[in-house]
Amino acid sequence: xxxxxxxAVAAPPVTAAKRLMLSVNNIEVVYNDVILVxxxxxxxxxxxxxxxxxGANGAGKSTTLKAISGLLKTEDGEVTRGDxxxxxxxxxxxxxxxxxxxxxxxxxxxxxxIADMTCLENLRLGAYTRRDNGVKDDxxxxxxxxxxxxxxxxxxGYLSGGEQQMLAIGRAMMARPKLILMDExxxxxxxxxxxxxxxxxxxxNRDLGVTILLVEQxxxxxxxxxxxxxxxxxxxxxxxxxxxxxxxxxxxxxxYLGGGNEERKSFKNLKSFKRRKRWI
Amino acid sequence: xxxxxxxLVNGVIVGAxxxxxxxxxxxxxxxxxxxxxxxxxxxLIGAWTCWWLLTSWHLPFWIGFPITLVFMLVFGVILQVVVxxxxxxxxxxxxxxxxxxxxxxxxxxMKWMFGVFAxxxxxxxxxxxxxxxxxxxxxxxxxxxxxxILIMAGFGWFxxxxxxxxxxxxxxxxxxxxxxxxxxxRRMFAMSWAISAMVSAVAGVxxxxxxxxxxxxxxxxxxxFPAVILGGLDSVIGxxxxxxxxxVLENVAQxxxxxxxxxxxxxxxxxxxVLIAILMIKPYGLFxxxxxxxx
Ligand SMILES: Nc1ncnc2c1ncn2[C@@H]1O[C@H](COP(=O)(O)OP(=O)(O)OP(=O)(O)O)[C@@H](O)[C@H]1O
Ligand SMILES: [Mg+2]
Numbered sequence: 001x002x003x004x005x006x007x008a009v010a011a012p013p014v015t016a017a018k019r020l021m022l023s024v025n026n027i028e029v030v031y032n033d034v035i036l037v038x039x040x041x042x043x044x045x046x047x048x049x050x051x052x053x054x055g056a057n058g059a060g061k062s063t064t065l066k067a068i069s070g071l072l073k074t075e076d077g078e079v080t081r082g083d084x085x086x087x088x089x090x091x092x093x094x095x096x097x098x099x100x101x102x103x104x105x106x107x108x109x110x111x112x113x114i115a116d117m118t119c120l121e122n123l124r125l126g127a128y129t130r131r132d133n134g135v136k137d138d139x140x141x142x143x144x145x146x147x148x149x150x151x152x153x154x155x156x157g158y159l160s161g162g163e164q165q166m167l168a169i170g171r172a173m174m175a176r177p178k179l180i181l182m183d184e185x186x187x188x189x190x191x192x193x194x195x196x197x198x199x200x201x202x203x204x205n206r207d208l209g210v211t212i213l214l215v216e217q218x219x220x221x222x223x224x225x226x227x228x229x230x231x232x233x234x235x236x237x238x239x240x241x242x243x244x245x246x247x248x249x250x251x252x253x254x255x256y257l258g259g260g261n262e263e264r265k266s267f268k269n270l271k272s273f274k275r276r277k278r279w280i
Numbered sequence: 281x282x283x284x285x286x287x288l289v290n291g292v293i294v295g296a297x298x299x300x301x302x303x304x305x306x307x308x309x310x311x312x313x314x315x316x317x318x319x320x321x322x323x324l325i326g327a328w329t330c331w332w333l334l335t336s337w338h339l340p341f342w343i344g345f346p347i348t349l350v351f352m353l354v355f356g357v358i359l360q361v362v363v364x365x366x367x368x369x370x371x372x373x374x375x376x377x378x379x380x381x382x383x384x385x386x387x388x389x390m391k392w393m394f395g396v397f398a399x400x401x402x403x404x405x406x407x408x409x410x411x412x413x414x415x416x417x418x419x420x421x422x423x424x425x426x427x428x429i430l431i432m433a434g435f436g437w438f439x440x441x442x443x444x445x446x447x448x449x450x451x452x453x454x455x456x457x458x459x460x461x462x463x464x465x466r467r468m469f470a471m472s473w474a475i476s477a478m479v480s481a482v483a484g485v486x487x488x489x490x491x492x493x494x495x496x497x498x499x500x501x502x503x504x505f506p507a508v509i510l511g512g513l514d515s516v517i518g519x520x521x522x523x524x525x526x527x528v529l530e531n532v533a534q535x536x537x538x539x540x541x542x543x544x545x546x547x548x549x550x551x552x553x554v555l556i557a558i559l560m561i562k563p564y565g566l567f568x569x570x571x572x573x574x575x
Contacts, residue, residue: 074459100461108457114453117453
């Protein structure tokens with residue numbers, strides 16, 4: 001039923017269909033040497049899938065993504081325990097620019113496009129690590145996904161929020177990564193734009209075969225797009241399963257998908273909640 | 281009137297050189313937010329290196345000059361890696377003190393190695409002066425103007441179209457984002473120092489060919505301040521214009537002084553008066569962006 005592939009870390013399964021791409025194993029993350037944010041978090045991302053990572057504000061979702069992409073280093077954070085394995089290789093402690101070269105690309109929370117450059121320059125920077133000559137074709141491909149970006153020739157800082165999100169996703173596509181870590185792509189967008197963003201996320205997953213680890217506040221949309229999901233609270237995973245299981249889970253319904261009374265503030269208070277220890 | 285025109289042309293030519301040095305100063309500031317007080321010494325080191333290659337090794341200019349440029353590239357990288365990289369994360373004031381220290385050390389080292397007297401370059405151009413629109417101008421100045429324009433165009437191209445140039449701009453904009461794109465920020469820092477040292481050396485050699493090489497060359501490092509502050513610390517175009525303004529101002533002030541005021545050497549610091557006046561009206565410089573404090 002639930003994803004129980006933790007045992008597979010020692011010997012990655014060879015079955016092509018469900019090959020593990022990323023496995024985060026019981027990591028602990030500390031900021032500034034004192035602030036403990038992740039307390040034994042584990043998750044797994046099979047190749048070719050969209051995996052959703054959900055949780056309340058401050059649960060540590062962005063921290064998890066930064067631990068994987070190595071960007072934690074730029075914020076004085078450190079993985080102090082556990083390990084992160086990408087395609088069988090341990091990657092914790094590696095510099096973020098090297099991790100991009102291994103094929104992991106993070107689309108950070110809040111778009112973070114380079115405001116004083118044009119769309120085209122932003123996109124070309126996405127392909128910074130590439131040396132092949134397919135960059136020009138990929139520019140055309142990105143523009144075919146986002147025709148609006150082609151019309152905007154001014155500075156990216158003047159784009160609308162939705163357009164900036166498109167640019168941020170397009171920039172990630174330009175890197176031709178194997179895995180995209182996407183942090184709240186729907187943040188601050190209108191419902192219509194949210195739909196568009198999610199359909200594009202699914203499209204690039206399908207068309208380009210990119211694996212996606214998707215952090216979201218919009219649980220409903222995320223669990224529709226994803227094949228499986230993790231729910232985290234206070235720096236730990238408290239529930240996981242296929243997207244369908246999570247969608248039908250009473251607690252998730254109540255807590256994330258709306259409905260139910262407002263009293264319950266945490267999964268800890270839920271009777272039916274079965275805490276799964278992922279310590280090995 | 282001819283004198284005035286002559287001074288104006290001189291102003292533009294020298295101003296273009298100021299602009300080049302100011303650009304290389306801004307390059308370091310933009311990439312790493314370091315105010316480099318040793319910029320003038322880059323001119324000095326470049327000029328002495330070239331002079332040494334030409335006089336001691338009797339290399340022709342067209343061989344000695346490129347070797348100088350390569351040397352300065354390497355020198356810039358080593359300086360950044362050995363001295364400035366360990367300073368990353370230290371307070372800005374400490375880093376500034378380090379660059380001031382570097383400037384003093386380089387000055388002393390150059391005097392120790394090459395003496396305190398100005399030494400002329402061996403003649404490089406067949407005819408020392410050229411006629412430019414009816415004005416007698418030193419050939420090397422005409423060539424220097426050409427080189428300045430070339431460097432400026434090169435900078436423009438580099439930052440607009442080259443992969444590394446874009447990466448440097450990204451680093452200047454937001455280091456975390458740059459890293460998320462796969463850019464090695466450390467490498468960008470080293471490169472900004474390397475390019476800055478090399479470009480300054482071009483200006484140093486040019487001035488050295490005209491006036492001879494002496495520690496007076498590092499005055500350029502001081503003149504750069506009114507230029508970049510006029511233009512805005514983080515604007516490359518502003519640096520060029522600031523340099524031009526300073527160059528012209530100096531020469532116009534000299535003219536005004538010689539015709540009417542006769543105050544003596546006061547014209548030397550004329551740009552600083554204007555600098556203060558402009559900063560009172562536009563605290564971020566003429567082209568600076570207001571969020572200059574962004575980290
Ligand atoms: N650079 C940092 N230094 C210190 N503490 C940090 C840092 N970044 C995050 N934290 C802390 O870590 C905890 C988790 O933060 P994180 O950004 O990972 O949460 P999140 O799940 O992404 O929340 P949100 O949904 O609001 O984006 C928070 O309590 C936050 O204050
Ligand atoms: Mg977050």
